[in-house]
Structures are given as structure tokens and as C-alpha cells.
Amino acid sequence: PTDVECMTSFLAYSSHKEWIMLNLSGCYIQDHGIQILHHGLDSRGIVISKLWLGKNGLTKLSSSLVSDITICCNVKVLSLQGNDTIGENNDLYQMLSHPSSQLERLIMNNIGLSSMAASKLFMSIGCKLKVLGISYNNITDDACDIITETIRNNTCLVKLRMWGNQISSRSVQSILQSFDENYTLEVLGLPRYSELVEKKLTQQQEEINKIRKICKCEVELDITFW
Numbered sequence: 284p285t286d287v288e289c290m291t292s293f294l295a296y297s298s299h300k301e302w303i304m305l306n307l308s309g310c311y312i313q314d315h316g317i318q319i320l321h322h323g324l325d326s327r328g329i330v331i332s333k334l335w336l337g338k339n340g341l342t343k344l345s346s347s348l349v350s351d352i353t354i355c356c357n358v359k360v361l362s363l364q365g366n367d368t369i370g371e372n373n374d375l376y377q378m379l380s381h382p383s384s385q386l387e388r389l390i391m392n393n394i395g396l397s398s399m400a401a402s403k404l405f406m407s408i409g410c411k412l413k414v415l416g417i418s419y420n421n422i423t424d425d426a427c428d429i430i431t432e433t434i435r436n437n438t439c440l441v442k443l444r445m446w447g448n449q450i451s452s453r454s455v456q457s458i459l460q461s462f463d464e465n466y467t468l469e470v471l472g473l474p475r476y477s478e479l480v481e482k483k484l485t486q487q488q489e490e491i492n493k494i495r496k497i498c499k500c501e502v503e504l505d506i507t508f509w
Contacts, residue, residue, distance in 0.1 A: 287316040291323030301330045308337040308362065314345045321348040324356055331356040337390075338365035346372035353378040353386055362390040364416075370396040376407035388414040392444075396420035402429040410439050418472065418509075419447035427454040434468060435461035444472030446509035452480045459484070462491045466500045475508050484508075 287310070294302070312320070316339065324331075334356070336349065346369055353361055354377070361378075363369055370391055378384050389412060396404070401422045406429060408415070427450060434440070455473055462468070473484070488506045495502065 285316075285319075286310070287312045287319050288323075291320050294329055295323045295327050300328055302332065304333040304335070305331045306333075306335040307339060308335040308364075309339070311338070311340050313340040314342055317341060317345040317348045317352075321352055324352055326355065329356055331358055333360040334358045335362045336366070337362045341366040341369045343368050343370075343372035343375075345369060347374035347377070350375050350378040350381075354381050354384055357385045359385050360388040360390075361386060363394060364390050364392045365394065367395045370394045370400045370404070370420075373403055376404055379404070379407040379412060380409050384409065384411060387411055390414075390416040391420070392416050393419040396422060398423045398425035401426040405429045405433040408433055408437060408440065413439060414442040415440060416444045417448070418444050422448040422450060424449075424451050424454040427458060431458045431461045434458060435464050437465070438467050440468055442470040442472075443468060444470070446472045446474060446507075448474055450474055452476050452484065455484060456487065459487045459491065462504065463494070466495055466498065466502060469502055469505060471504060471506050473506060473508050481508055 294305075310316075334353065341349070341363070349363070349369070352358070369375065378386055379389075396417060398421070401417060401420070402425070404417070405426070422445065434443075450473070475481075476484070484506060488504055492503045495504070
């Protein structure tokens with residue numbers, strides 16, 4: 284048996300059903316490994332609080348299985364960092380909108396996420412996700428209308444990091460306008476711009492925090508560029 288088969292059997296038949304973390308990052312289990320993991324964990328009543336699946340060669344063929352594992356194991360923190368194309372399948376986002384989902388933190392940095400996929404991701408965000416990392420993808424201005432609308436209406440998301448994407452400063456200014464109605468987001472990670480543009484965006488941040496203070500909101504917005 285392979286390492287992933289041995290590990291899955293151990294989890295499935297162990298008397299201990301609640302695990303703080305399962306870290307498979309860099310193990311290169313690929314889509315076949317996810318199939319084995321899904322078969323071994325499905326309907327076993329196993330709880331995995333943190334599931335790290337980064338850099339495993341996973342593709343969009345694994346999307347629905349990853350979503351199923353996340354839901355059935357009550358995963359709260361999921362990392363898919365470095366798995367090219369896995370975000371291009373809509374099945375992946377079922378874990379965000381499913382009523383039984385417990386997912387609070389989702390890391391999807393460097394997975395080749397397109398603007399279309401990012402739009403579908405933001406449209407699927409429910410009321411439990413608090414931290415979202417989508418840095419170093421292929422997200423452009425095409426997704427910014429959906430991002431803006433999501434920020435305007437979401438009251439749960441606390442940290443959103445979008446470093447290293449192809450989002451123009453004009454679109455970022457539009458996104459910041461949504462903060463007139465959002466008082467919960469604390470951290471916003473943006474791509475690098477010129478010194479002048481970053482200074483203007485920082486000034487917008489200061490204005491947002493002034494408004495929050497007037498509204499007696501104790502949460503300040505912190506914008507970082509990377």
C-alpha cells in the first residue's frame with residue numbers, strides 16, 4: 284500500500300475521531316491520492332480541523348472530492364496553495380455555500396485562479412468564511428465587480444489577501460468604495476503599485492477608518508501591499 288493508503292486506513296479505523304491537523308503539503312499525492320483519502324474518510328464521522336493539501340499536483344478533477352472531504356470532516360482551515368487548475372472547477376465552491384460547511388479559513392494562493400473562477404468563488408462565499416487568501420493568481424479587473432459586491436454585503440470576512448494579482452488601482456478604488464457599508468473587514472492585501480498610487484490608497488484607508496470611528500466601530504482597516 285502507498286503512504287496515503289496507510290495514513291487513510293489509520294484515520295478511518297483509529298478510535299480517535301477528532302484531529303487538530305492533517306498536513307499533506309508537498310506529499311504530491313495527486314488526484315488519485317485524493318480519491319483514496321475521500322473513500323477512506325467519507326461517512327466515517329472523522330473531524331479534521333485543519334487540512335493542508337498544498338503542492339500536491341491536484342487538478343480540477345479533485346475539486347468535488349476536496350469539497351466533499353471539507354464538508355464531511357468539518358474542516359475549518361483548508362490550504363490548497365500551489366495546486367494549479369484546481370480552482371477552475373465550480374464543484375470546489377460547494378464547500379463555501381453548503382449549509383453544513385464549517386470552513387472559516389481558505390488559502391488558495393498560486394493555484395492559477397482566473398477572474399471567472401474568482402468571481403464564482405466570491406459568489407459562493409457564505410456567512411462563515413473569515414479568512415480568504417487568493418494571492419499570486421491570474422485575477423484581473425474582470426472579477427472586481429463581484430469582489431466589490433461581496434465585500435459590501437458580507438459581514439463575516441475579516442481578512443482578504445489578494446497580493447500579486449493583475450488588479451488595477453482604479454478597480455481597487457472601486458473596491459474600497461464598498462467599505463462605506465462594510466465594518467468587519469480588518470485586513471486587505473493588495474498588489475504593489477507606484478509609490479504615488481499606494482499613498483492615495485492609504486489615504487482612502489484613513490478616510491474609511493475615520494468613518495468607522497464616527498460610527499463607533501472599533502475595527503480598523505489595515506491595507507498592505509505586496
